[in-house]
Amino acid sequence: MSSITFDHKMAAHCESGAITALLNHAGLAVTEPLVFGISGSLFFGYFHTALFPFPTFVLRNKPGRVRAKCMPRLGVKFQSSSFRSPAAATQALDTLLARGTPVGVQVDFFYMDYVPEYARAHFNAHYIVVVGREDDAYVISDSYVPGLVTLPVARLQEARFVKGPLAPKGTLFYPRAIPPDIDLRSAVRKGIKDAAFNMLSIPIPFLGVKGIRHFARKLGDWPTFARDDEHLSHELMMINVILEERGTGGGGFRFLYASFLQQAADILDQPELAELAREMMTNGDRWRDISLFSARIGKNRDMGPNRLRELSAMLLDRAAEEERLFKRLRSAV
Amino acid sequence: MKEEEARIEDGHRLVMYVEKDDASYGPMETGSYMTHNYIDDFFEKLDHVKRESLRRLKAGEISPVAYYMILIEIGEGDLAARVGISRRRLRQHLKPEGFQKITLRELKRYADVFAVPVANMFQVIVPSKGMRVRQEKTADGVVVLTHIEKATE
Numbered sequence: 315m316s317s318i319t320f321d322h323k324m325a326a327h328c329e330s331g332a333i334t335a336l337l338n339h340a341g342l343a344v345t346e347p348l349v350f351g352i353s354g355s356l357f358f359g360y361f362h363t364a365l366f367p368f369p370t371f372v373l374r375n376k377p378g379r380v381r382a383k384c385m386p387r388l389g390v391k392f393q394s395s396s397f398r399s400p401a402a403a404t405q406a407l408d409t410l411l412a413r414g415t416p417v418g419v420q421v422d423f424f425y426m427d428y429v430p431e432y433a434r435a436h437f438n439a440h441y442i443v444v445v446g447r448e449d450d451a452y453v454i455s456d457s458y459v460p461g462l463v464t465l466p467v468a469r470l471q472e473a474r475f476v477k478g479p480l481a482p483k484g485t486l487f488y489p490r491a492i493p494p495d496i497d498l499r500s501a502v503r504k505g506i507k508d509a510a511f512n513m514l515s516i517p518i519p520f521l522g523v524k525g526i527r528h529f530a531r532k533l534g535d536w537p538t539f540a541r542d543d544e545h546l547s548h549e550l551m552m553i554n555v556i557l558e559e560r561g562t563g564g565g566g567f568r569f570l571y572a573s574f575l576q577q578a579a580d581i582l583d584q585p586e587l588a589e590l591a592r593e594m595m596t597n598g599d600r601w602r603d604i605s606l607f608s609a610r611i612g613k614n615r616d617m618g619p620n621r622l623r624e625l626s627a628m629l630l631d632r633a634a635e636e637e638r639l640f641k642r643l644r645s646a647v
Numbered sequence: 648m649k650e651e652e653a654r655i656e657d658g659h660r661l662v663m664y665v666e667k668d669d670a671s672y673g674p675m676e677t678g679s680y681m682t683h684n685y686i687d688d689f690f691e692k693l694d695h696v697k698r699e700s701l702r703r704l705k706a707g708e709i710s711p712v713a714y715y716m717i718l719i720e721i722g723e724g725d726l727a728a729r730v731g732i733s734r735r736r737l738r739q740h741l742k743p744e745g746f747q748k749i750t751l752r753e754l755k756r757y758a759d760v761f762a763v764p765v766a767n768m769f770q771v772i773v774p775s776k777g778m779r780v781r782q783e784k785t786a787d788g789v790v791v792l793t794h795i796e797k798a799t800e
Binding site: 324365457541544 | 648653659660661662663664665666671672673674676679680681684685688689690692693695696699716717719720721722723724725726728729730731734760762
């Protein structure tokens, strides 16, 4: 079996990147920011639970929601299947590839051997597109890698059937039919409302804008959770990695969201959204200041209470600004 | 962020969204800021956590399960779910005395999550300078052949 001709592109984020690539391949010219924005995926959540080895935060809604929310809003018929049996999952994947259909699959990132070992971690909701099978290996388009890569068949099967939180259960997905006329205006409005709801209205104290404030309050406790100074330094520097490099497009998805708002302004013919896009870009710059500050104090081991208070104040500023921005966005649509 | 501010030539590649010269916002491929500026610090800390965890393992302060758990940075709840046991049972396995009561089936599952042979749940192989370790799986999935070889570089 050979590979399908597939236009591989890197993307900021694995799920929106995989879905954008699949839609583009099926003939729908959408961008990654549009897919991300229509799905209303912008989010903030601060978590200190046994699932994570240290308190952490997330910047997008639950994995799988990009697909689940964006497709109905675009009217795209999208097939998603999960499996109990690894053999059946592999068979289904091979059948689709033989038909010339590139297939999105959910995997544990830990098993993506083409990524340097130091950068791999167990995360069950990584999304890739399988575009071919050559003997004992699959040909893979992964948004985080510059070119097409291969992964042994057994390794992909392992990655699709791990247990644990967000277990992939062999999940695969692909678009079945693209409608001839898509109501982008309605889809964009719903996406913006959704993101505004995520950030302003979820009545849980560690989610949305409340979550950013919660993070700011809890930061002072971080030294008590760390094994030693080296560990605290590592976790502070991880703030930079999570905001800038873990599939966000920089500034904790805010730059990507600014790009979405710029496109939304054209689609809805609303100049106010173009202004809000500029403000979101500036907001992203301030998030980037947070990530650079975290990296610097972590590297210099300059992690005393005063520095953590400074970082906390920067977070509170973001909470205030995002509360203002999302209220304006909510009323604009 | 302006395109020029994001441009980094080396480091692993990623996509950032930036403001282009024509004031439009869009993607650019660039290098990793962290890899470019702080990769040495990252590896120094990795060495530190390996040394410190090995010291605690040798001193009998932690079990091999706790040792690998620290190295791959996984939470208790996540690990317990992957192994298919309760968090209470996992916590027993984090202590050397609790580890004595572990079953082979549990060990195999832990080893799969840690991506090490089951044999490595009872040993840490420390190669001499200029040597490297290569471990080869066998058909039964438990026994492993361990080769100590000269490093090629």
